[in-house]
Amino acid sequence: PRTAICLSADIRTCFDNIKQSLLGRCLEQAGMPAWMRMGDMKEYLDLVAHPRIAGAEECEDIKYSKAAKTGAGETPEILRILLWWALTDVVRKWRRQDRGWELEGWEETRTPAMSHMMMFDNIFLIADSDYTAQAMLDDVTKAFWENLGMSWKPDSLELLRSTTWERIKSMKAWIADEGCWKEVKEVSEMRILGGMVDGKGTSR
Secondary structure (H helix, E strand, O other): OOOOEEEEEEEOOOHHHOOHHHHHHHHHHOOOOHHHHHHHHHOOOOEEEOOOOOOOOOOOOEEEOOOOOOOOOOHHHHHHHHHHHHHHHHHHHHHHOOOOEOOOOHHHHOOOOEOEEEEOOEEEEEEOOHHHHHHHHHHHHHHHHHHHOOOEOHHHOEEEEOOOOOOOOOOEEEEOOOOEEEEOEEOOEEEEOOEEEEOOOOEO
């Protein structure tokens, strides 16, 4: 039987780590005109926090800049543009190497193999063997760290496989901001885009 492997991982403190310098560059690459980029970024620059502690003297104001607001309506789209920019070269490489999972009828439609999905700060990688999945995980880990300075939440790393064919001893992810390897936990069910899916492809 064909093997399907899905890796899931969340980016640690994703929205708080979005940098203004990267955001402007990515919005430009996405085709947004300069006046719109400035308007989009203006509300995140030169912000002031007013700390208050009950029973204590007033603290000095804290000036700061932030690239995205957690829970803001435009934040998911901003994040999508950033991640798309960071993975551009990786996805091109995967297409050259036929990485991912070939959908039924791909020979007729020439549709590229499904290699990944993204939902906010949650990334899913789709592969046809453990070795391919490990290589894809390494590619994304490197791209996110070198391009965005982002790393994985160690406890979010999960692996779901349909069979044990071509299985390696374990799969590991590099936690770049801690400088260590973390073993990916194998699960019998995985939450994918809001639904639970098991190794047989059954969803609920």
